Amino acid sequence: MPDLLTFSFLQRALVAAALTGGLCAAIGVFVVLRGLAFIGAGTAHAAFAGVALAYLIGAPPMPLALLFGLGTAWITGFLEERGRMKLDVSIGIFYTATMALAILFIGLMKTYTAEVYGYLFGSILSVTNEELQVTGALALLVVGFLAFFSKEFFFVAFDQDMAEASGVPARGFFFLLLTLIALTVVVSLKTVGAILVFALLLIPPATAYQLTSSLHRMMQYAVTIGVLVSLAGVWVSFQFDLPTGPSIVLLATGVFFLAVAWSPKKAPTPSLP
Amino acid sequence: MTLTHPAHIHPHHGDHHHGEPLIRFEHASFMYPYGPALEDITLEIADGEFLGVIGPNGSGKTTMLRAILGLLPPSQGSLRIFDCACHELRCHHRARIGYLPQRQPVDPYFPITVHEAVMMGRTGAIGLWRRTGKQDREIARQALEDVGMADYESRPLGTLSGGQQQRVFIARALAQHPQILLLDEPTTGIDTTTQHTVLDLIQRLHQDLHLTIVLVSHDINLIAPLSQRLALLKTKLYAIGPAKDVLRKDILSQVYGPQILTTDHGHVIVADHHHQ
Numbered sequence: 001m002p003d004l005l006t007f008s009f010l011q012r013a014l015v016a017a018a019l020t021g022g023l024c025a026a027i028g029v030f031v032v033l034r035g036l037a038f039i040g041a042g043t044a045h046a047a048f049a050g051v052a053l054a055y056l057i058g059a060p061p062m063p064l065a066l067l068f069g070l071g072t073a074w075i076t077g078f079l080e081e082r083g084r085m086k087l088d089v090s091i092g093i094f095y096t097a098t099m100a101l102a103i104l105f106i107g108l109m110k111t112y113t114a115e116v117y118g119y120l121f122g123s124i125l126s127v128t129n130e131e132l133q134v135t136g137a138l139a140l141l142v143v144g145f146l147a148f149f150s151k152e153f154f155f156v157a158f159d160q161d162m163a164e165a166s167g168v169p170a171r172g173f174f175f176l177l178l179t180l181i182a183l184t185v186v187v188s189l190k191t192v193g194a195i196l197v198f199a200l201l202l203i204p205p206a207t208a209y210q211l212t213s214s215l216h217r218m219m220q221y222a223v224t225i226g227v228l229v230s231l232a233g234v235w236v237s238f239q240f241d242l243p244t245g246p247s248i249v250l251l252a253t254g255v256f257f258l259a260v261a262w263s264p265k266k267a268p269t270p271s272l273p
Numbered sequence: 274m275t276l277t278h279p280a281h282i283h284p285h286h287g288d289h290h291h292g293e294p295l296i297r298f299e300h301a302s303f304m305y306p307y308g309p310a311l312e313d314i315t316l317e318i319a320d321g322e323f324l325g326v327i328g329p330n331g332s333g334k335t336t337m338l339r340a341i342l343g344l345l346p347p348s349q350g351s352l353r354i355f356d357c358a359c360h361e362l363r364c365h366h367r368a369r370i371g372y373l374p375q376r377q378p379v380d381p382y383f384p385i386t387v388h389e390a391v392m393m394g395r396t397g398a399i400g401l402w403r404r405t406g407k408q409d410r411e412i413a414r415q416a417l418e419d420v421g422m423a424d425y426e427s428r429p430l431g432t433l434s435g436g437q438q439q440r441v442f443i444a445r446a447l448a449q450h451p452q453i454l455l456l457d458e459p460t461t462g463i464d465t466t467t468q469h470t471v472l473d474l475i476q477r478l479h480q481d482l483h484l485t486i487v488l489v490s491h492d493i494n495l496i497a498p499l500s501q502r503l504a505l506l507k508t509k510l511y512a513i514g515p516a517k518d519v520l521r522k523d524i525l526s527q528v529y530g531p532q533i534l535t536t537d538h539g540h541v542i543v544a545d546h547h548h549q
Contacts, residue, residue, distance in 0.1 A: 033383070151405055155393045158385060162374060165342050166449060167367035167397030209384060213429030218384045265382055 009125055010238060016127045016135060017230035017248070020191045023139045024200035025208075025226025026146055027184045029219050030177055032205040033157040035087075039073060039178065040201040042091040043185045046072035046098040048194040051119045052105035061119070062134070065189060069182040072098060077178045081171070122193030122245040124234065131190055138187040142180050153177065154215050196245040200226065203252040210256075210263040229255055295320045295453060295485050296341055300350035303336055310336040313350070314510050318487060320452075323479050325500030325516075326489045329529060332507040334489040335375065338455045341487065343367055354453075368397035371446030371454045371484075376462050379438055381431035387441050388426045391416055394448030416444040420474055436467030443474065447482075454478065456488045460495060472499060493520065493541045 005011060031040055050068030054061040072094045080087040106116060118126070127135075146153060155163040156173045164170040181201075188197040208221035233248025296318040303311040311333040318324050326334050339345045340352055346360035353359065355366055371394075391413040395405050417423045420440040425433065430441060439459060446454060456475065460468040476499050479486050490496045497503060497516040505512040505519050507528040512519045519525075520541055525533045533541065 148404075149401070151393070151396045152401065154389070155396045158383070158390070158393065162372070163393075163396070165344065165367065165370075165372045165374070166394065169401075209382075213384050213431070214386050215384055215389050 009127075010234070012127050012129065012132055013124045013234050013238075013244070014231055016124055016132055016191045017234045017244075018227045019132075019135055019139045020124075020188045020197075021200060021204070021226035021228075021230025021248070022223045023142060023184055023226075024188055024192075024197060025204035025222040026143060026219065027177075027180055028201040028205040028226075029208070029222050030146075030153055030157050031181060031201050032209060033215075033218075034177070036177075036181070037202055038088055038091040038095070039076060039181055040185065041198045042076060042095045042098070043069045043073050043182050044189070044194040044197050045095050045102070047182070047186050047189055048119055049098040049102035049105065051189065052102040052116055055113050055116050056105045056109055062186065065119075065186045066182065068098065069186050070179060073178040073182040074175065077175060081174070118193070119189045120194050121243075122189075122191055122196055124191045124244045125238075127191060135187050135191070138183055142183055142187075145176065145180055149173065149176075150219075158215075192245050192248065196249050199249040199252065200230070203249070203256050204229065207252070207256045207259045210259040210265065213265065225252070225255060293320050294318065295355060296487075297353045298340075298350070299352075301340070301347040301352045302349040303333070303340055303345055304348040305336075309508060310345075311340070311506070312509050315350075316504065316510060316513060318485060320485055321483050323486045323499060323501045324488070325496040325503045326487060326506060327491070327493050327496065327503055327519075328506035330491065332528070334491075334506055335457055337506065338372070338457055338487065338489060341453070341455060342370055342372060368400075368449055369452045371449045371451030373439070373442050373446050373454075373456045373459055375457045376435065376439060376459075379431055383431055385430050386426070387417065387422065387428050387430055387433070388413060390430050390441055391444045391448050394445040398449045412450070413444075413448050416447040417441075419447055419478070420444045434463075434467075436463040436471065439463060439467075439471055440474065443471075443478075447478070451484065453485045453487070456486065458490055459488070460490065460492065468495065472496075475499065497541075 028040075031037060047065040047069035050064035050066070051061040053059075053068075054064040076087060076090045076094060079085045079090045106113075152163070152168050152173050155166070155168055156170045156177070160170045160174065163173075184201070185197050188200065192200055204226035205218070205222040207225050208218045211221055212218050229252040230248050233251050234244055236242065236251065237244040237247040294317040298314040298316040301311070301314045302309060314337075326337060328334050336345065340347070340359060341354060343354065343359045343366070351358065355369065357366060392405060392409065394416065395409040395412060399405065399409065414423065414426065417426055420443050422437065422440050422444060425437065425441070430438065433441065443459070459475065460471055463471065472495065475486065475488065478484055488496055488500065497520060500516060502514055503512075503516050503519040504510060505524065505528055511528050512524050522533060525541065
């Protein structure tokens with residue numbers, strides 16, 4: 001391992017993996033608790049459509065990825081809030097529509113642009129210093145919001161109606177959560193890609209969910225698992241010459257099944273009143 | 274057991290004196306998209322009062338609580354809470370209103386301890402910009418003691434029985450240090466012994482902490498002995514007053530129909546399987 005760390009690209013990859021893994025796990029706790037799993041997938045594919053459009057018109061990819069990702073998250077959140085449509089249905093529509101847009105934009109390109117596919121599958125080993133700085137800054141922003149308003153986010157995740165009735169601006173926090181999810185997805189596009197970011201949002205928090213009955217410990221466990229499996233995935237992929245994204249996700253999945261097997265949570269047997 | 278709170282952590286707000294109206298409905302009507310939920314309600318609830326709200330299913334009882342929480346503005350008339358129009362209630366006003374909604378099943382696997390659930394009551398009370406500290410943890414612990422659940426502090430909420438969960442949610446409302454406590458069918462879905470435990474607790478909260486309590490229930494006989502006044506609702510306010518004045522066959526039959534029976538002891542029987 002010490003020899004490996006002499007490679008600067010690998011150092012950057014490890015820092016990017018730790019940042020992305022921890023960040024996705026932290027926001028993923030609320031994604032899992034609030035039942036917003038498919039928002040991650042929908043937002044990621046919408047952001048990819050933004051990247052494809054950016055390459056088509058020669059614009060910088062991140063702002064358009066953010067625009068598409070935020071737009072999808074907000075519109076689906078709005079539809080769910082109004083009760084006009086179930087979240088899985090509206091996300092399903094946006095998921096396929098934005099993926100169709102991405103394929104359309106790629107089809108309209110005059111030349112083959114391999115870089116676009118990097119945003120779909122991730123290219124953590126080619127992360128530059130500048131990209132790392134942007135990832136770090138956005139990660140700091142997202143984690144800052146989550147840490148500062150953790151009591152509100154936890155309340156809204158547990159019972160949004162009750163939070164509203166107790167004087168918490170729950171609707172505002174729901175949309176802030178959607179915004180932070182979109183930011184996290186866009187930050188993670190370059191490193192793990194649109195497909196695998198969904199896995200990082202879900203698997204470490206779902207693993208932590210198996211291991212504890214406390215909200216705060218779930219957050220601690222999820223972030224620890226997210227960081228460790230991401231670092232381990234980069235190391236395994238480099239050692240055994242495997243693709244990095246799948247290595248991270250498969251390791252995380254393995255840890256998840258171990259957690260299910262050893263979960264202390266059993267079918268509840270309520271005590272007498 | 275007498276419930277006590279140190280004065281510095283349970284301020285009984287100085288801007289209202291005991292007995293003054295805290296909640297004032299004046300010809301207030303509330304609409305849902307499918308029609309009127311409450312019509313022409315005129316009612317004052319005094320500081321420190323225990324009001325029971327009764328009526329059949331769909332009579333607007335829960336709507337009345339949602340209106341007091343400021344979640345539903347009147348379509349006509351006015352509703353003032355803490356001398357403030359209900360649609361202008363700010364977050365700090367809402368934090369002074371503790372609310373126990375109708376019992377919803379808690380996901381038994383949701384990772385939350387009893388302590389964490391009660392601490393959520395502090396969230397609205399301390400506002401957005403403060404983080405919870407030692408004093409808030411102390412208040413949560415006191416609220417759990419008040420409801421007799423202090424020994425369960427570190428237990429996962431999902432492992433508790435329905436009655437225990439209700440007591441935890443009452444503790445959450447108490448941790449807000451509310452001036453008004455709104456309780457929506459607090460005894461529904463729990464066994465008879467626990468029903469009495471929960472109602473005894475509510476009565477002690479009223480007596481010892483001088484909370485203004487609005488308790489909604491379809492079970493007339495359960496809440497009538499606790500309430501200083503009863504409000505009989507069926508979209509409109511049919512009667513308001515002491516139980517002996519409201520629980521009369523001629524009044525109740527206007528709302529429940531001719532199948533209502535009253536006994537010499539004031540016991541009410543509704544010959545409808547939903548309202549026995």
